[in-house]
Amino acid sequence: MHADDVLAVHRACARAGITIWIDGGWCVDALLGEQTRPHGDLDIAVRRGQDDRVREILTGMGYLATPGPNDSAWNYVMAKDPDSSVDIHVFDHDADGRVSYGIAYPAESLTGTGSIGGEQVSCIAAAWMFSFKTAYPPAAKDRADARALAAEFGFALPDSHR
Template sequence: MKAADVLDLHRACARAGLTIWIDGGWCVDALLGEQTRPHSDLDIAVRRGQADRVREILTGMGYLADARPDHTAWNYVMSKGPDTSVDIHVFDHDADGRVTYGIEYPADSLTGTGTIDGEEVDCISAPWMFTFKTAYPPAPKDRADVQALAARFGFAIPASHR
């Protein structure tokens, strides 16, 4: 997944009045302000009420829904080739900010901003991205992401990610 692909989707959603939040490895790079590694996909968070429209935008950009047995209405992948896929994480909150549907994104996790190729994007906040990245057994790329976030933002690295 190239930076240009990420920005194309971010811009298309913004033009349609939709907000998506960059998550995952691209979020780490956005928070750091530079691409630190290649990415096989893009993870995004989207509100439930905007998810169908985001899917339409992706379809219009040539993406197709992947048929995977683990797909749900709140977590699915759309691709337009082996190196260009988007993992869509759908959520919803009530008026008090409590998660009422889908992926568990606390309301304050959706307050980050970062840059990709010098362009500002909405993303998961640095403290929450660090929390999310340290919540599961790490692959080597996850260790590198955690170490980079810790170095930039002063987070303490858990033993599992050193």
């Protein structure tokens, strides 16, 4: 997934009045303000109730649903080609701000801003992205992402990610 593709998705959603939050590896790079590695996909968080519109927007951009064994109503993938796919994470909060549906994004995790190709994007907040990246056994890319976030933001790197 190239930066131009990420920005095209972000811009199309913004034009439609939909906020998406960049997550995953592209979030790390947005928080750092530069692309640090190639990305196989774009992970986005979107509020329940706006996900159908995001699906329509992506379909209009040539993305198609690519069903997988772990798909659900709150987590699914759409792809344009092998190098351009979007992993959609749907969430919702109740009146008290607690997660009430889908992916567990605490409200305070949705306060980040970053930059991709010099363009400002909404993303997962740095401390939460670091927490998410260090919450599971890491692949090499996750170790690299966690190290980069730790170096930039002063987070204590767990032994599992050294």
